[in-house]
Amino acid sequence: IQMTQSPSSLSASVGDRVTITCRASENVRDYLHWYQQKPGKAPQVLIYSVSSLQSGVPSRFSGSGSGTDFTLTINNVQPEDFATYHCQQTYSTLVTFGQGTRLDIK
Amino acid sequence: QVQLQESGPGLVKPSETLSLTCTVSGASISGSSWSWVRQPPGKGLEWIGYIYHTGSTNYNPSLKGRATISLDTSKNHISLRLGPVTAADTAFYFCARLPGIAQAMNSWGQGTLVTVSS
Numbered sequence A: 001i002q003m004t005q006s007p008s009s010l011s012a013s014v015g016d017r018v019t020i021t022c023r024a025s026e027n028v029r030d031y032l033h034w035y036q037q038k039p040g041k042a043p044q045v046l047i048y049s050v051s052s053l054q055s056g057v058p059s060r061f062s063g064s065g066s067g068t069d070f071t072l073t074i075n076n077v078q079p080e081d082f083a084t085y086h087c088q089q090t091y092s093t094l095v096t097f098g099q100g101t102r103l104d105i106k
Numbered sequence B: 001q002v003q004l005q006e007s008g009p010g011l012v013k014p015s016e017t018l019s020l021t022c023t024v025s026g027a028s029i030s031g032s033s034w035s036w037v038r039q040p041p042g043k044g045l046e047w048i049g050y051i052y053h054t055g056s057t058n059y060n061p062s063l064k065g066r067a068t069i070s071l072d073t074s075k076n077h078i079s080l081r082l083g084p085v086t087a088a089d090t091a092f093y094f095c096a097r098l099p100g101i102a103q104a105m106n107s108w109g110q111g112t113l114v115t116v117s118s
Helices: none
Strands: A003-006 A009-012 A018-024 A032-037 A044-048 A061-066 A069-074 A084-089 A101-105 B003-007 B018-025 B033-039 B046-051 B057-059 B067-072 B077-082 B091-098 B112-116
Touching: A003 A084, A009 A018, A018 A032, A018 A084, A018 A101, A032 A061, A044 A061, A069 A084, B003 B091, B018 B033, B018 B091, B018 B112, B033 B067, B033 B077, B046 B067, B046 B077, B046 B091, B057 B067, B077 B091
Parallel strands: A009 A101
Antiparallel strands: A003 A018, A018 A069, A032 A044, A032 A084, A061 A069, A084 A101, B003 B018, B018 B077, B033 B046, B033 B091, B046 B057, B067 B077, B091 B112
16 A cells, blocks of 8 residues: 655744645555654654554644545644654555655744 | 664675664563564665564565564564665664554664665
8 A cells, every 4th residue: 555645845834733644545444643753763653543642742733534535733833843754554464654744944 | 661772783795684683671572563664864664574462474575575573582572684685775774562463653762774785
């Protein structure tokens, strides 16, 4: 299953609302997860199963969607949110990631 | 709190076998499922494979049978062997924990860079 994120990169200012989309080439039901990765660090899960917030993740992060189209939203972007975001599907026995979306400071 | 730490050679020659270990602290590896993921420098994430708590495994077909993941419960670590390698296998390699089959990877090691070069 191919996962396509858009945009590949975007710029935002502190306090902005940011939306990143992830489209699957087939229905992945609710087996869709979002990760944040900072430079030189491992990815960390933000959202699992489309919309469940991982423990310790700020509530300004939210996820939505179903089937093939999914969205990660960051409300009131903070300086520590500038990072790369990856979606991942685990519905298929062949797990796949999106190509990543880099969020930069405007 | 579960902690994962990858270790292994940082440089491997082409056609040889890459061997990495993920040492787990704070939990028994017998109770969870585990995965390896890699990331070529500056590129995206690629799933390598899973080993489930049952011991069964599942691999990315793109690796064409070159990968093997195993558990060593006596040392509480997970191993990855990949070979023969080429320069295309140069990447950061991460191990990660899954709370259940097909669930998100909720704990990750810091990663280790493996360079394939003669």
